[in-house]
Amino acid sequence: MRKRAAPPPEAADESGDRQFIQVVARAMAVLRAFTAEDSVLGNQELAARTGLPKATVSRLTHTLTELGHLSYLPRFAKYQLGLGLVPLGQLALANLSIRQVAAPLMRLLAEETGTSVSLGSREGLSMLYIEHFSPRTAVALQLGIGSRVPLGLTAMGRAHYAVAGEAERAALDARLAEAEPDRWPEIRAGLREAVEMHAALGFTVSVGDWNRTVHAAGAAFALPNGGGTVAVNSGAPAFMLGRERILHEIGPRLAAVTRRMEALAGLRH
Template identity: 70%
Template sequence: MRKRRTAEATEDPAGDRQFVAAIARGFDILHAFRAEDPILGNQELAERTGLPRATVSRLSHTLTRLGYLTYLPRYGKYQLGLGAVPLGQLALANMAIRRLAAPLMRRLAEETDASVSLGQRHGLSMLYVEHVSPRTAVALQLELGSRIPLAVTAMGRAYYAAAGEAERAEIEAALEPRLGADWPRIREGLHEAAAMHAAQGFALSPGDWNARVHAAGAAIPLPDGTILAMNCGAPAFMLPPERLLAEIGPRVAAVARRVESLAGGGSSRAD
């Protein structure tokens, strides 16, 4: 029986006659690879995408021929190929917001001894498009290109808080069948985060995604309608809830507003 696709998989939009499902399935394969899982076999790809094993085998062969995957005979598995590199580099190079945000993010990371990241929504995940680690041995093991869940992270909750009603409804409709019995609790967390973000300019995730990680996040709406979000996080023992609420949340909110202002959006409230 065909397995349900993962949250990151591209679904065929109902009634969209211009949508090419074969291309979408190819991107499903590429999106299955992550920094923490850089080598995957056809069986693992089938499990992650929900596609039939035979379809995955044809797609991985085609993507290898095109240079987007590299086959590793020693393991009988694949990794992303060099053909995928220019696409990601070009996309990041075109994001001028990264150049505006990076110095402010670096300063925040150094002053708080916490990791600071900038992300954009990708399905039901947030994708890191910029990342700065502090000069400490306990920095979080995440990096540029990492993906984190939207629903339970500070960055994702901040994004949700800034999204319009239609997008929030779409996010919730996609999350509910995937989360099952956990959905009421997670939905409540999203709604609480949206209320906090509206009142204080930031959202929190004190161990909701990873019990060992505490973080605060703030959304950055851009003039073109794009929404980015920034987070500031560290191991829980470094950011107890009281520091998260009193210091880290307000500071990441101030930096987010400064980036928004530099990008031509709202007025800055940063120092």
């Protein structure tokens, strides 16, 4: 399936902020186009994914390569993320104290339930994994720290949406409707159901909505002192995790663990 081109980086400036620097946004759009699944990309592919002209992309990839943020692979005439980003990523993760709070609880949940448990935060229309634990089984989801999953169709993304404020929800609705016009009615219905479910039960679900082979529960909470929102998911291959188990075991356990994380995060501040 051909990937839909992302909106131009200009769309990121939703407030019309005059302090917003477009060239920085464009460079970041190029870097964010790389994923664990598509770790090597050429200028043409980057142009398609960012919505930027190929000439602009060529100048950006040249500059980012000179800075060490991209590496050029002559054999393929394509780029991959460079080692210059590693210290930045490590520093960013080290500064997230919620990871230290969440890690022991996530590890225990993964071991006791046999599910993969991840912690993430919103990045655009995706959820970015910032911590992850897999169960000690031969079968586990092939995702990890740095993975991105779509906000609108995953349990983690729906949980984030459920605890977001009205202004953020409205902005997300507009962006999702533009990015996924064909699937927007389906996405909207899932998000509305998630808001009600999270309020009533403390968790959301995605039963094959993003990937038909993956079932998961998600829960989210706001960090203290305006530190943003984090979400946690607990998922497994569909054949291991049916809807009834999600609703009656995994979801309630995840909700309880997330409430514990929220309480501990408050104590750390």
